[in-house]
Amino acid sequence: MSLTTVKIKSFQHRQQQCVGLIFKYDLKIIELVKTMPGARWSATKKCWYISETEGYQQIIKDAIGGICKLEFNIVPKTPGVDEIKDYRDGGSIKGEEENILDVKCDEKQKTFYIHLPYRFKDDFKKLEGAWWHPGAKVWSALNTGDNRAHLIEILKATSYKVSFAPTKERERKPNKRPKLINPLQPEKEFLRHMQIEKKSQNTIRQYTWYVVWFLTINRNNDIKTTPGELVMKFLHDEIVERNYGPSAQNQALSAIKYYYRNVHHVDLDAENIPRPKWKRPLPKVISEEEFIAMYRQCNNVKHQIILKLLYGCGLRRAEVCDLKVNDVDFKRELIFVKGKGDKYRVLNPGRRLLDDLKKYNKSFLPKDYLIEGQRGGKYSATSIEKIVKRTAEKAGLKQNIYPHMLRHTFATHHMEKGTELRLIQEALGHSSSKTTEIYTHVSRKNIKKMRNLLDDINI
Known part of the structure; x- marks a missing residue:
């Protein structure tokens, strides 16, 4: 049987x-x-690729060398003396195209960063403060005049040019909203009330959307005459009929009630508009052994940090995405988490996670958000969900595992280890202890206290 050629x-x-x-x-x-x-x-490029870093040949051989025929064709032609002379006189090196290497300069850290081709690494190491960051796959050095001149000299006899530029924060794309025909905007008082009450940006966005939707649908109706009837018709025809869940129905009703109360001074509570029954199932959890199995299937350092934050700190998926670099206080050994309603809580990450975070920061060089995407900026919540599902599948777990399940697991395992309910409540960011008490119903330790009657009879 012939081997596949790579x-x-x-x-x-x-x-x-x-x-x-x-x-x-x-x-x-x-x-x-x-x-x-x-x-x-x-x-x-229609192919798989890795960075051309030191020892990449051995990495490839170790991974697929046993089942493939490898054909290495990676060493570019080294220009001769005459070709270099022609290049310096204004010509170009045969077989090479001109490439621009962007050098990002961090004015605060007095450092510059560059994605440098592998063959220049030995010369780059001679620069003052030269450092390789394997996670970010980038070189850095002190941003001095001598280092800049040395870098230009390294690339002088090649087709590469350097472009020095200050670092810029990646622009965020606006969220896409469902399109409405000629949408009607609410009065300014509506937004002003929410801003005065310091409602979170997410709440403002959601409330505004539902009110705009309601006003647009009822553009030909007098919304002050029969408000209760119009609201119930909107909830049924636009929310229920479109198969929105109880959460969306509740949020739509809350938004419209807030609009009527603060703009038209109408209390819709007197209309007795029904809210959907909230069916709260018991939280699903996994065992400690199952989490360990998941973690061992994860080889990516960034993904490992995400799993540790979800399980070790009980963070929500959005809270992991919102974590900033400055939210981790290494001196005081604390993590500041921005939860729902922009409420902050303080967590003890433990020394093991802090040590992992120090190594992660040094390797990946996150700028603003602790966990950044491949091209910078905030990490995607969808990507976190995919990481959890993929590692669970690799670990052979049969049930559907999702990020919030690790938060449930965090609370349940603490309950089983005897941690006080109040401390678990504060760690989760629950405003009421009743929300936290649900984990007592799934705690294996509590359940095992009540023996099964069949264990005491011989049948």
């Missing part, structure tokens, strides 16, 4: 020197490629 070629991708692996579709090879550090699929 061609390995070097190319520039997103201003970074990479190594592409080109082969015919083979699920077994793909699964092994995914185990390589930083392996990603490029839709533009």
Whole structure:
């Protein structure tokens, strides 16, 4: 049986020197490629690739060398003396295209960062303060005149040019909203009341959307004459009939009630508008052994930190995304978490997680958010869900695992270890202890206190 040939070629991708692996579709090879550090699929290059870092040949051999025939074709032609002379005189080196290497300068840290091709690493190491960050896959050095001049000299005889620029925060794309035909906006008093009451931005967005929706649907009706009837008709025709859940129904009703109360001074409570029954199921949890199995299937350092924050600190998915670099106080060994309603709470991360976070920060160099996406900015909540599901599947867990289940597990395991209910309540950010008490119903320790009657009879 002949081995599948994998061609390995070097190319520039997103201003970074990479190594592409080109082969015919083979699920077994793909699964092994995914185990390589930083392996990603490029839709533009139509191949899997890794960064051209030190020792990448051995990484490839260790991962797929046993089942594939490897063809390395990555070493670019080294320009000769005559070619370099021609280049300096205004010509170009044969076989190379001109590439611009963006150098990001951090004025606060007096440091610059660059995605440098692998073959220049030995020369770059001679710069003052030179450092390789494996997580971010970027080199850094002190932003001095000598270092800049040295970097330009390193690349002088090549087709690479450097462009020094200050770091800029990535712009966030606006959220997409459902489109309404000629939407009607609420009065200014509506927004002003919410701002005075310091409602969270998420609440303001949601309330505004439901009120705009309600006003647009009733543009031809007098909303002051029969408000109760119009609201119930809106909730039924637009919310219930579209199969929105109880949570959306409650939020829509709360938004419209808030609008009537603060803008038209009408109390809709007298209308007896029914709210949907809230069916609260018992929280689902996993065992400690199951979490360990999940964690051991995760080889990505950033993903490991996410799992630890979900299970070890009981954070919500959105809270992990909102964590800022400055929210971790390494001196006082605390984490400040921004929860629902912009309420902050303080957590004890423990020394093990703090040590992991120090290594993570040094490797990945997060700028603003602690967990950043591949191109900077806030990490995607959807990506966190995929990480949890994927590691659970690899660990062989049969049930559907989602991020919030790890938060339930955090609370339940603390309950079983005898942690005070009040401390668990504060760690979870619950305003009422009744919300936290639900975990007493799923605590294995409490359940086992009551023996099953069948254990005491011989049948």
